[in-house]
Amino acid sequence: xxxxxxxxxxxxxxxxxxxxxxxxxxxxxxxxxxxxxxxxxxxxxxxxxxxxxxxxxxxxxxxxxxxxxxxxxxxxxxxxxxxxxxxxxxxxxxxxxxxxxxxxxxxxxxxxxxxxxxxxxxxxxxxxxxxxxxxxxxxxxxxxxxxxxxxxxxxxxx
Amino acid sequence: xxxxxxxxxxxxxxxxxxxxxxxxxxxxxxxxxxxxxxxxxxxxxxxxxxxxxxxxxxxxxxxxxxxxxxxxxxxxxxxxxxxxxxxxxxxxxxxxxxxxxxxxxxxxxxxxxxxxxxxxxx
Numbered sequence: 540x541x542x543x544x545x546x547x548x549x550x551x552x553x554x555x556x557x558x559x560x561x562x563x564x565x566x567x568x569x570x571x572x573x574x575x576x577x578x579x580x581x582x583x584x585x586x587x588x589x590x591x592x593x594x595x596x597x598x599x600x601x602x603x604x605x606x607x608x609x610x611x612x613x614x615x616x617x618x619x620x621x622x623x624x625x626x627x628x629x630x631x632x633x634x635x636x637x638x639x640x641x642x643x644x645x646x647x648x649x650x651x652x653x654x655x656x657x658x659x660x661x662x663x664x665x666x667x668x669x670x671x672x673x674x675x676x677x678x679x680x681x682x683x684x685x686x687x688x689x690x691x692x693x694x695x696x697x
Numbered sequence: 698x699x700x701x702x703x704x705x706x707x708x709x710x711x712x713x714x715x716x717x718x719x720x721x722x723x724x725x726x727x728x729x730x731x732x733x734x735x736x737x738x739x740x741x742x743x744x745x746x747x748x749x750x751x752x753x754x755x756x757x758x759x760x761x762x763x764x765x766x767x768x769x770x771x772x773x774x775x776x777x778x779x780x781x782x783x784x785x786x787x788x789x790x791x792x793x794x795x796x797x798x799x800x801x802x803x804x805x806x807x808x809x810x811x812x813x814x815x816x817x818x819x
Contacts, residue, residue, distance in 0.1 A: 541703045541718060590709040618710075622753060625705070625716060626725045626739055649734050654754065656734055667723045668743050675727065677734075677754030690753045695726025695740040 544625050553616045560620055569629050574598070575636040578610075587611070589681045602642040602657075608678050609687040610638065619691050631693050634663050634674060638691055641676045653680035658694065665693075672696065702749065702792070704781040706800050711756035713796055715779065716749035727753065731771040735760045738773070747775065750789060758801045765790060 543563055550556040557571075564570055578598040585596045587609065594611035602608055615635065623632050637659065645657035655678050662671035672693045679689040702715040716739070725748060727737040739749035752760060773789045782795045 540720065541716070592709065618707075618712075622714065622751075625714060626749065626751075627720060627722055628724050630724055656754070665724055665742060670742065672724075672726060672742065679754070692753060693724065693726040693742070695728040695742065695745075 540625060540627055544621060547621060547624070553613050556621075557616050560616070560624070563624065564629060564632065567629055569633055572633050572636040575639045578639050582609075587681070587685060587687075588683065589614070589685075589687060594687075598639075600639040600642055602655075602678075603644065603647075606655075606686055608642055609685055611687060614688070619688075622690065623692065626692070628693055630665055630667065631663075631672075631674065631691075635691065637661075637663070637674065638676055638688055641674060642678070642688075645676065648675075654678070654689075655686075699776045699778045699786050701778045701780065704779050704796075706796060708800060708804070711758050711760075711801075712752060713757055713800075714749065714751045714753070715777075715792065720748045722748065725749070727751070732764065732767050736764045736767065747773070750792075757796070761793065761797045761801065764793060768793070 547556050547559045550559050561571060578600045580598050582596045582599060586593050587596065589611065594613045597610045597612045597615065599607050599609045620632055623629055641657050641659045645659050647655060648658045649656040657676045659674045662673050665672050673696065674691065675694045676691050677689045678686050680686050701718045703718040705714045722741040722743065724742045725739045726742050728740050729737060735755050736752050737750065738747045739751060740746060741748050768790045776786050776788055777792065778785050779792055782792065782799065784792060784795055
């Protein structure tokens with residue numbers, strides 16, 4: 540899997556990396572999900588600085604406490620999706636569109652000053668293993684005070 | 698024979714990932730057991746075997762001290778090789794210390810002005 544990650548990273552732009560990701564997912568029998576419904580796209584395309592990088596707003600969503608959480612295009616491609624591929628979790632990429640639902644209805648399992656961890660109440664079927672796996676979303680607060688989806692990954696359950 | 702880990706580090710977000718370089722399983726999950734969501738053993742979903750580590754969602758420069766405390770309380774005995782860090786036959790806490798020294802401390806050392814002791818003529 541590490542060779543695949545290197546090959547994706549060789550593409551110079553996020554969009555070209557996404558093309559390679561789509562090619563890889565297709566070969567593996569997976570696909571990118573449709574963008575979620577029931578989110579706010581009024582700021583789509585706006586640029587924010589996070590981690591010293593310029594990131595593009597894909598959508599925002601109000602979580603269960605009314606907190607506005609942004610989801611960024613570059614982070615979805617270059618961190619969330621690539622980390623899932625790095626960890627052989629490409630099946631979970633098909634559930635990226637569940638992030639707003641987990642923020643709205645998931646269980647908050649940890650809350651710190653600038654980091655909140657949500658766990659899905661629903662468990663999702665791993666198609667190859669035939670087991671149901673909960674998904675975790677971690678949101679953080681940027682230096683500018685905005686909350687954003689930092690990462691999304693399957694949780695291990697015994 | 699020790700297991701070989703592939704290493705990645707994103708300095709701006711203080712994120713590291715270590716994965717068995719020969720992992721061929723069908724999927725993994727992040728196990729938060731005992732590490733307060735600051736550090737995750739990554740386990741194969743089918744076998745439960747630890748196949749990697751990450752601090753996804755954390756910030757390693759700030760979390761390092763606490764992670765090391767937690768690893769003392771809940772040690773991981775397995776030994777690994779991490780070629781990118783020049784490490785052979787080491788434990789996880791030794792790997793994290795190497796990451797901290799090479800990717801957190803070392804860049805700041807280079808930023809510090811070099812202090813040259815003045816040599817007075819006799």
